[in-house]
Amino acid sequence: MEQSQSPYYTRTAQWLHWIMAIIFIVAYAIGFYSGNFLSYEVDGSFKGSVITLHKNIATVIIFLVIIRIFWRYTHPVPKLPDSMSPMMKSFAHMGHLALYFMLLALPITGCLFSWSAGHPAPVLYLFEIPRLVEANDDLLYIVKPLHIYLSWAAGLLLIGHILAALKHHFIDKDNVLRSMTRQGK
Template sequence: MATIDNARSRYSRVAIGLHWLIGLAVIANICLAMLTEGLPRDAHRAAMNAHKALGMAILALTLIRILWRLVNKAPPPPETMRAWERRASRFAHFLFYVLLILLPLSGWVWMSAADRPIDFFGLFAIPSIVGPDKQVADVLHERHEMLGLTMLALVVLHIAAALKHQFIDRDRLLSRMNPF
């Protein structure tokens, strides 16, 4: 059983905080989008307003995380990880960053094209980035949903991989992102 103990093997506190904040926000947003469909109109609208604002917060936090990552190198993976696992991990993380940017952007463009402003938790309105256009709104609605389902699959895969490393490989990989 290999272990990860030295300080260089852990992410920084900022990276760990951003990881968990963004991760929990993404899971909450997936729940808001998927579990509120059958609610009465007013409840659904309130959930979708929270979904949109949370999506914009995720976009901002992701940009901060990318900037942090450019300045602060990630710890190396454990030596016990197989080459294919390293490649899969790099690809999954790259895909996460792509989705964490494209998903909120597609929602923003969709809402702009649908002429439905995004209210950021009652604090201010986020300006539209395109003019009203029903065709664009319809296309972006479909693309946004496809990206959301891709994000859901990636989140499930990420959690499954983390649990595999913790309970099957027992390589303590989770300790790299443990906030405690």
């Protein structure tokens, strides 16, 4: 992927970034809430409704991340600041790859979790992703904890991503955060 001479991401890349960030954070919060604070024994139908909401929102990420990856690799990205060391630039690239991996792995393991438990994987209450597996306790035993562990790792990556952006903006005073929020004149 080539780097752009422009200090800004394209407007499309910016919109995809922020829309996906909002969807991810909302889906994450709902999933965290339903997984840690609701119980089927106490409030089963409410928990089921909350999990259904989580799935309807989170599955959208599968479609958006495919569009975003295509966009990213067909449009140059802004050059990282010269003040960053080669090692820090490598960490930045690895961090972005890890985020893209999580944006794919979480909804995929979520769908597998849902299907292996015998439930659908709905998208925005409009349609369901076709089932690729039938109910399967052996698969459920693997994908349920995998989805949960990946969600914790994704949460940590997200916090790191936000902290890095804030560090660039407030401490380094470079253009990294602005490259995702502004356009040139």
